Amino acid sequence: MPRMTAADAAVAILDREGITHAFGLPGAAINPFYAALRRHGGITHVLARHVEAASHMAEGYTRVRAGNIGVCVGTSGPAGTDMITGLYSASADSIPILCITGQAPVARLHKEDFQAVDIAAVAAPLTKMATTVLEPAQVPGVFAQAFHLMRSGRPGPVLIDLPFDVQLAEIEFDPGTYEPLPVYKPAATRAQIDRALAMLDRAERPVIVAGGGIINADAADLLVAFAELVNVPVIPTLMGWGCLPDNHPLMAGMAGLQTAHRYGNATLLESDFVLGIGNRWANRHTGGLDTYRKGRMFVHVDIQPTQIGRVFPPDYGIVSDAGAALELFVQAAGERSRAGQLSDWDIWVKECQERKRTMLRRTHFDDVPIKPQRVYEEMNRAFGPETRYVSTIGLSQIAAAQFLHTYRPRHWINAGQAGPLGWTVPAAIGVCAGDPDATVVALSGDYDFQFMIEELAVGAQFGLPYIHVVVNNAYLGLIRQSQRGFDMDYCVQLSFDNVNAPELGGYGVDHVKVAEGLGCKAIRVFKPADIAPAFERAKELMAEFRVPVVVEVILERVTNISMGTELDNVVEFEELAARKEDAPTAIALLD
Ligand SMILES: Cc1ncc(C[n+]2csc(CCOP(=O)(O)OP(=O)(O)O)c2C)c(N)n1
Ligand SMILES: [Mg+2]
Numbered sequence: 018m019p020r021m022t023a024a025d026a027a028v029a030i031l032d033r034e035g036i037t038h039a040f041g042l043p044g045a046a047i048n049p050f051y052a053a054l055r056r057h058g059g060i061t062h063v064l065a066r067h068v069e070a071a072s073h074m075a076e077g078y079t080r081v082r083a084g085n086i087g088v089c090v091g092t093s094g095p096a097g098t099d100m101i102t103g104l105y106s107a108s109a110d111s112i113p114i115l116c117i118t119g120q121a122p123v124a125r126l127h128k129e130d131f132q133a134v135d136i137a138a139v140a141a142p143l144t145k146m147a148t149t150v151l152e153p154a155q156v157p158g159v160f161a162q163a164f165h166l167m168r169s170g171r172p173g174p175v176l177i178d179l180p181f182d183v184q185l186a187e188i189e190f191d192p193g194t195y196e197p198l199p200v201y202k203p204a205a206t207r208a209q210i211d212r213a214l215a216m217l218d219r220a221e222r223p224v225i226v227a228g229g230g231i232i233n234a235d236a237a238d239l240l241v242a243f244a245e246l247v248n249v250p251v252i253p254t255l256m257g258w259g260c261l262p263d264n265h266p267l268m269a270g271m272a273g274l275q276t277a278h279r280y281g282n283a284t285l286l287e288s289d290f291v292l293g294i295g296n297r298w299a300n301r302h303t304g305g306l307d308t309y310r311k312g313r314m315f316v317h318v319d320i321q322p323t324q325i326g327r328v329f330p331p332d333y334g335i336v337s338d339a340g341a342a343l344e345l346f347v348q349a350a351g352e353r354s355r356a357g358q359l360s361d362w363d364i365w366v367k368e369c370q371e372r373k374r375t376m377l378r379r380t381h382f383d384d385v386p387i388k389p390q391r392v393y394e395e396m397n398r399a400f401g402p403e404t405r406y407v408s409t410i411g412l413s414q415i416a417a418a419q420f421l422h423t424y425r426p427r428h429w430i431n432a433g434q435a436g437p438l439g440w441t442v443p444a445a446i447g448v449c450a451g452d453p454d455a456t457v458v459a460l461s462g463d464y465d466f467q468f469m470i471e472e473l474a475v476g477a478q479f480g481l482p483y484i485h486v487v488v489n490n491a492y493l494g495l496i497r498q499s500q501r502g503f504d505m506d507y508c509v510q511l512s513f514d515n516v517n518a519p520e521l522g523g524y525g526v527d528h529v530k531v532a533e534g535l536g537c538k539a540i541r542v543f544k545p546a547d548i549a550p551a552f553e554r555a556k557e558l559m560a561e562f563r564v565p566v567v568v569e570v571i572l573e574r575v576t577n578i579s580m581g582t583e584l585d586n587v588v589e590f591e592e593l594a595a596r597k598e599d600a601p602t603a604i605a606l607l608d
Contacts, residue, residue, distance in 0.1 A: 019191055023156040024053035024184040027117075027177075029192035030160040032059055036088055036115075038450055040065055040074035044092020046132065047119030049184035051090075063450055063479055065089075066471040068096045070443035072103020073432075073469075075114040077407065077447025079107075080430045083235035085451055086167060092119040094132025097139070097178070102437050104143040107174040109434035110256060111233060113167035114174045116140070122182040123151055140176040149178040153186035157195070165198035171321040172233055203320060204341035210349050213292065213316045213333060218358075220290030220314070222365045223249050224269060226302075229256025229433070230295020230320060234340035237261065237426040240294070243343055246350040248362050250369045252281055254296050255418060256433045262402070262424040264604050269369045273302045274587065275580040276418030280372040282584045285309075287368070294318045295339035298328040299434060304583045318342045374605040377594035378579065380420055381601055383545055386573040389413070389488055390591070391545050393420035396458070396486065397602035399552035404428065404456045407445040407483075410436030411462035412494035412578045419579065422604060439468025442485065445565075446472060449481035457483035463511055463526070464493050470531055476565035477536030483565050484555045490572040491524045498577050512574070524571060532567040539567040 021029075027050065031039075040063045043051045054060055065071035068091045075087025091100055097118040107114045120126070121133035126149075140147035145166040150159050156179070163175040217223055231240050237260040244251050244261065250269035251261055255276045261268050270281025285291075291313055296302070298317075303309040306329055317324075317331040318339065325334035335342060353359050380394040393416060402424035408414045409432050423429040430448055432440045445459035466487045476483065491512040500506060511525050518527040532539035538558040540551045548570060555566040581587035594600035597607045 018189040020187050020189055022049065022053060022184065023153040023186050023188050024050045024179070025056065026157050026188060026190040026192070027160055027179070028053040028057045028060065029190070030157060030195060031088065032057065033192060033195045034086070034164045034197055035084070036086065037061060038063065038078060039088045039090050040071040040078070040447065041090030042068060042071065042096070044096055044119060046093035046121065046181050047090060047117075047179070049181065050117065050119065050179060063446070063475060065443065066474055067469060068099035069102050069439065070469050070472045070475070072100040072114065072116060073106070073440045073443035074447035074450070075116070076103060076107050076112050077430060077444035078451040079112050079114055081405065081427055081448045081451035081455065086164070087114045087447060088117065089114060090117045092132070093121055094134050097134065097136035101139060101143065102435070104140055104174045104176065106432050106435040106437050106440065108143045110432065111172050111229060112174070113172040115163060115167065116174060116176040118176065118178045119184070120149055120178045120180040123180045126180070137176065137178050143174070144176050145173045147176040147178070149180065150183055151180070153183045154188050156183065156188065157190050161198050165200065169201040170203070171324075202338040202341065203322070203336050205318065205335045205337035205345055207345055207349065209335045209337075210342065210345040213335060214346070214349055214353065216314065216316055216333060217247065217249070217290060217292060218360050222288045223290040223292065223362065224284060224288045225249055225251045226291055226293040226296050227251050227253045227257040227260050228294060228296025229254065230339040231257055231260045231343070232426045234295065234338050236340035236343050239340060239343035239347055241265065243346045243350060246347060246354055247359060248366055250284060250366055252285055254299070254302050255431060257296065258418070258429040259423040259426045263422040264424070266370060267366065270373055271418065272584060274304045274582065274584070275301060275415045277587070278419065279376040279378065279587070280369075282587060283372050283376055284369045286584055288313055290314045292316045292318075293331075294342060295320070297324065303328070304581070308583045308585055370605065375607060377600040377603050377607055378419060378589070379592055379594045379599040381599050384573065385544050387543070387545050387548070387570055389416050389572050389576050389578070390420060392486065392488055392548060392570050392572075393417060394602050395548040395552065397422055399549060400456065400458050404458050405430060405448055405452070407431070407441055407448055407457060407459040409438060409440040409461070409465050410495070411465055412498065412576070413460055413462040413465070413488045415495070415580065416578050417460050438465045441465055442469045442472040445483050445485065446476050446481050449476070449483050450479070459483060459485045461485065461487050462494055463487060463489040463491060463528070466528065467526060471535065473532055473535040473537045473565050473567075480563045481565070482559040482563045484552070484559060485565055485567045487528055487567055487569045488572050489524060489528065489569055490574050490576070492574060497575070528567060528569045537565045537567060538562055539569065541569045541571065543571050
């Protein structure tokens with residue numbers, strides 16, 4: 018039996034489980050693990066500049082490809098606590114990441130040791146498992162269990178905390194015969210699917226709400242096949258966006274309070290039946306439940322049994338992996354279709370399409386300073402369907418969801434539920450590491466960008482090029498807008514006269530200089546006509562220098578973006594599109 022340190026065994030298991038990348042930074046308590054990484058030599062390590070960033074890089078890496086699991090590594094004490102936000106974000110969005118931390122030696126855990134914190138207890142509510150391994154011989158079993166848990170049921174993160182002496186202890190372990198544990202995924206039965214289809218059959222105006230579970234299950238093709246077979250419009254959630262292309266005739270728009278389309282909300286409110294697959298009924302999607310539920314019947318398919326009925330009791334619930342359920346939905350609907358037993362919803366589909374064509378928001382403005390809507394219009398023109406967008410939170414993200422287009426699963430990569438500021442730069446770097454050939458375009462408000470701007474250096478150091486669009490209003494824009502309810506504009510201004518950059522006219526931080534200082538390229542734009550050339554130049558710079566390229570767009574300071582508290586009271590602050598010239602990059606044009 019091969020004898021090796023527990024840290025060597027851990028790294029060997031990472032390899033056997035398909036891990037090729039790790040994001041992190043060393044410290045004294047995790048050095049034995051780094052020594053094992055070095056001896057192994059087969060895992061690419063990306064050195065983050067902040068440990069929280071390493072956890073977000075891991076998340077971006079997981080999200081870009083089915084089967085990926087991002088690994089983040091840090092030392093004891095503050096490194097673990099820094100990664101807590103990443104664990105929260107990953108667990109909230111059902112994304113598996115493995116967080117590995119160093120720890121004080123076992124005998125010193127209760128003796129005021131430097132940087133010894135009970136990280137397993139801190140991480141417990143945010144993970145599927147969080148454990149400090151006290152016995153070296155348990156290390157292989159704990160890692161095997163971690164991968165089993167991350168991949169089984171509703172995916173989510175795991176934390177493994179390794180005391181210094183546990184890492185160094187020698188154990189018997191044979192990597193050659195190591196085998197990943199079987200993965201558990203509940204699957205719907207045919208009887209359950211038939212029951213749901215019978216309920217669907219009685220509906221007059223049905224919709225499918227397609228959640229992120231479909232993307233996690235890598236089942237977007239099955240969703241499209243099923244929707245086409247039954248000819249039922251699809252409303253993706255923010256996490257499900259991209260599971261059918263925005264230009265698909267059955268893409269009815271997103272519904273919600275903020276990240277939604279006018280036509281998506283109108284169609285949801287017109288519907289009388291909702292089949293939710295792999296979704297959570299998150300409140301940013303549903304708004305008030307009375308409005309959301311009124312007059313409609315609900316079927317809910319979810320991989321986690323306890324999700325059924327958690328937000329409201331559905332009329333029928335099915336516990337299933339989204340992919341397993343959709344396979345049966347396609348099979349059963351195919352049989353009904355061949356037997357001529359499917360209802361005809363053609364008129365309803367055409368009504369949904371008409372709403373998609375007519376209920377548009379205006380994007381074409383020529384104002385200086387630039388209105389944000391115009392930026393998204395230019396992005397739609399400049400970036401093709403292969404683009405993987407990465408974003409976090411803010412008016413920037415909300416407007417992006419309203420105006421950008423997504424055509425493929427895993428091409429809208431967003432921290433949907435936790436929305437931690439600072440997520441965007443490191444997540445984009447993780448996406449680039451996970452898919453080096455991808456066209457990656459990140460989008461941040463100025464504040465999100467400033468949170469973890471230092472990570473740009475990681476992109477420059479490791480040759481991970483992407484375009485980062487920064488929409489700068491010198492405001493915590495979303496919070497400024499929500500403070501209207503308190504009749505205040507308090508502690509939300511990012512503007513100041515930068516003594517080194519008077520040309521910024523009071524917009525504060527000189528993002529171009531900071532980005533350049535970190536080894537990246539950067540362009541600043543003040544006028545609408547300069548946005549498109551800036552994007553083209555950014556593509557050239559990215560190709561030439563292989564570093565992140567920032568395009569900063571100086572926006573008007575105050576723009577309120579459409580949002581509301583109920584699906585039927587979303588407030589529009591700008592004039593709506595009246596002619597096709599008002600929204601020239603909308604999917605279905607007004608004419
Ligand atoms: C860690 C963290 N703190 C606070 C918030 C609350 N928050 C959400 S959006 C926002 C302002 C974002 O400003 P910016 O990135 O400039 O985007 P804008 O809304 O101006 O487009 C804040 C403070 C958060 N999401 N995350
Ligand atoms: Mg801002």
